[in-house]
Amino acid sequence: MLDHVSISHQSGLILWSRSFTPTFSALALTPSSPVNALIKEAFIEGKVRNESEGIERDGYSVRWTIENGLGLIFVVVFPALLPLTYIPALLHRVKQLFLSLFSPYLRSLVDSLTAGSIALTESSSQALKVIREKLAEERWEKIFDRCLKSFEGQDSRKQVKSPVSLRNQAQLASVTSGESSPAESDDSSVPLSAEEISKNVQSMKSRIKRGRASRGGTASPVSSPKKAGGSSAAASKLMRKWGDSPVTKEDMAALDYSAPAPGATSKGEGGLSDSMSGPVDTEGMISNRALGKRTANGYEVADWDYRGDEDELPTEDEILANGTSKLSIGSSSIRGDETKAGDEGGGLWGNMFARLTGTKVLTQEDLKPVLVEMEKHLMGKNVAKDIAEKLCDSVGSALVGKKLSGLASVKSEVQSALSASLTRVLTPKTSTDILLEIQRKRSPTATIATPDAPPEPYAMTFVGVNGVGKSTNLSKVCFWLLQNGLRVLIAACDTFRSGAVEQLRVHVRNLGALQDEMGLGDEDGGKKIELYERGYGKDAAGIAKDAIAYAKSHRFDVVLIDTAGRMQDNEPLMRALAKLVTVNNPDKIIFVGEALVGNEAVDQLTKFDRALRDFSSSGIGGAQRKRGIDGILLTKFDTIDDKVGAALSMTYVTGQPILFVGCGQTYTDLRHLRVPHIVNALLNS
Known part of the structure; x- marks a missing residue:
């Protein structure tokens, strides 16, 4: 568990930081904080030279790494008592991801900083503003959280074998060798895990199969319980009941292997089900990131926006491979080298519309190729074919005969007309509240409501x-x-x-x-x-x-x-x-x-x-x-x-x-x- 992480410049400018505990948040504002101790001893006094050694102050361990090209410092603070072995790898990975995402913007910021100056210049302030906007756009917080969880998961799997594992090995050895394993071990205070129980069950099944094979296929005493007052061999085969014989309640009860859930109750009067009682594990039933907001009118669910969906976060490999993650700019989703092509030509539509500019009266011949591409685009968005055709026809009818003035282009006119048409279709005609x-309906004025x-x-x-x-x-x-x-x-x-x-x-x-x-x-x-x-x-x-x-x-x-x-x-x-x-x-x-x-x-x-x-x-x-x-x-x-x-x-x-x-x-x-x-x-x- 981390207490603090930060990314800053050697001049003292903090680009991003986060404190994970309220205690450290209050401590970070004091001169005696572990981060201030790191700055004093490592960067001002030069007492600490080895990053891997780190420093310890007031029960906290501080580790860091430096990117000398840009003068960036990556710092992690965690409790000194916790042996977090993944911290060096985490710092290295965070540095890789951060530089891959923001290296171009960081260069402009570093170039604008004045050496030895405490106050930011106008250019450096503007560069810092751009950096922080990009941090929000790229959802750096979410990317960091995912990276941290991956390292924490790896660390949790690297555990030394516990006494439970050693005891389980002994039990497995006894089962495999044919010895009867006790129902409880000597150390009954330590329960078996689900994985250990599963292994024991599999070993027992293997032992039973070997026993059957050694006896020439005869039934095992374990798998063939005796009936009261009779031999298991004599009662091993029951008379078959064919489909034309009536089915009794006893037959149905014998075939019913279901059991009521713990705490389940029967239906109440009037068909009202009391559902089920007992403890319920609510973990995972709600998502904090999906919660909406509470307003004066009540609780409202969140708005859907495909550009803000967390599932669209780029993977770490994509970030490092492409140098920049998937950005959402305006209404275009672009990646890496596609940025320039998208800005200059707008893709396929831009090339098509660029040929249809100038001051003129639009005709059906001018709009036909554009409308064909528009129809294909809408169908590619999963719009039904008939509806895409009708929308394109309506947009074409609205633009035929319209005069373009100045530098207005057919592209802008068609996009505006299509946007207006889509807005009219999607705008609710009735209340959605x-x-x-x-x-x-529940107000007293709507109906005459009395206790009766x-x-x-x-x-x-x-x-x-x-x-x-x-x-x-x-x-x-x-x-x-x-x-x-x-x-x-x-x-x-x-x-x-x-x-x-x-x-x-x-x-x-x-x-x-x-x-x-x-x-x-x-x-x-x-x-x-x-x-x-x-x-x-x-x-x-x-x-x-x-x-x-x-x-x-x-x-x-x-x-x-x-x-x-x-x-x-x-x-x-x-x-x-x-x-x-x-x-x-x-x-x-x-x-x-x-x-x-x-x-x-x-x-x-x-x-x-x-x-x-x-x-x-x-x-x-x-x-x-x-x-x-x-x-x-x-x-x-x-x-x-x-x-x-x-x-x-x-x-x-x-x-x-x-x-x-x-x-x-x-x-x-x-x-x-x-x-x-x-x-x-x-x-x-």
């Missing part, structure tokens, strides 16, 4: 095809609602897929544990999340209706209705889904789709929306308004980089907004999709 809608007639809960139904992640992303939305202090009831209306109810039960258990850990529960200690389920094979519409009634009587704020996945062409299943919508009239119908698909996304969403509108009013004489998709949730958005065409295609088809996107494996991996971000991703070349 779900928290505000919940507040309005509490307000209606806000209901959201999640629909989509099989395997897109409805249940998983429903749980992410549930966690976001819990963070906003709302009581949530999840209705398990997927009564077809095996394990669907159990999956939701696990999510409810995890979210309940997170609620307790993060202090999101009620003041009286009550639960803010519960699962309503009736098992399998039941009518989903009836379960949803009963769940909403239960939520109303128990004053839940929101009901999240999980439905079974179904293909868009399966009319009986689509009618069943429309029945659920007709009977319960949810406030929001959310289509859950994958961001990976292109043309298929348009087909899925179009047919889901059409089926709901065609079938949702059946059974009530057509008096109720026909319902369609109200919003979209796109999953697996962390797998597509800037190929966000599915979001554009789905919004273009229905005119409904993208409410959320799923971007990871934790409950906090939910993002808002802002219009400027997706436009930049689509225009990124």
Whole structure:
């Protein structure tokens, strides 16, 4: 564990530093800090010549390395009692990475520094500002953290064999030699690790196999337990039961090898599942880097921006090989030697548009080659072909006959028209503030709420095809609602897929544990999340209706209705889904789709929306308004980089907004999709 790390210049200018403990942060401001002692003894007085020896002050060890060409000093401080053998290698690696990333900018900074001057000149101040901006752009903090973790992992694996390992070797030797190993060792205070237990089990299996082979294939006494009052040999073969014989409860019980989870309880009254109790390991369920922010209106999830995704961090080998990492400048993603080509010509589009400049009236012939390239570009971003064609036609129609003046180019006009067109398509036509809608419905002025007639809960139904992640992303939305202090009831209306109810039960258990850990529960200690389920094979519409009634009587704020996945062409299943919508009239119908698909996304969403509108009013004489998709949730958005065409295609088809996107494996991996971000991703070349 480190206490401090810093990168500075020999003139005293600190380029970057970080303290890992509050104690050292306070100590670093005092004259007696270990870093000040290093500067005094090694660089001012010249008492320390060997970097590998380092110095020790007040329980801290200080190691450093110097880059003489640029005059940079890399310093690491850690507790003197910890034998961190990886520190020299870590310093060397950090120096390599830092120089590979920032060497050009460091050169300009060093050249601008005035020897012997305490105050920075204007040029050196500007150079320092550029360095710190590049540190933020390159996400140096994240790169350093990853480098540090790799060395810490290597160090943790280089451990000397403990007494546990030696004892385990003796047990393995006794098992292999055919001796019976004791159930407990003499030193029972030291437990066996999982790896050691696994090795023991494998050794025991090998011993049993050798015993069977030595006896000519006869059954081993270990593997053939005797029945009470009889011989194991006589009872080794049971009479076979063929398929035409009736199956009894005893037969089913004999084949049931499942066991209830520790702390599991049966369903409560009314189909309410108490989920599972007992301790839950919440580590890894949330990601601190994915947390949003709390505003006056409530807790908001973070915004999605492909340029800020941590998964796009360059590897250390890429940094050292290319000399500079992957930079995001404007709307272009460039690397190394591509910078110059991208700035001068803008890539393929720049070369195409550069030939079409001047003051003239644009014609269809002028725009045709540009629009062809534009269409290919959009399809490369995963935009459906028909939609890409329509967008290009609309942009061409808006520009034909337009007069260019001055030095304006066709390139700038087309980019501006395309950006405006994409913005119009993606701008939501309805409200996307779900928290505000919940507040309005639950307000006393919306309904007459009395102790006997509490307000209606806000209901959201999640629909989509099989395997897109409805249940998983429903749980992410549930966690976001819990963070906003709302009581949530999840209705398990997927009564077809095996394990669907159990999956939701696990999510409810995890979210309940997170609620307790993060202090999101009620003041009286009550639960803010519960699962309503009736098992399998039941009518989903009836379960949803009963769940909403239960939520109303128990004053839940929101009901999240999980439905079974179904293909868009399966009319009986689509009618069943429309029945659920007709009977319960949810406030929001959310289509859950994958961001990976292109043309298929348009087909899925179009047919889901059409089926709901065609079938949702059946059974009530057509008096109720026909319902369609109200919003979209796109999953697996962390797998597509800037190929966000599915979001554009789905919004273009229905005119409904993208409410959320799923971007990871934790409950906090939910993002808002802002219009400027997706436009930049689509225009990124």
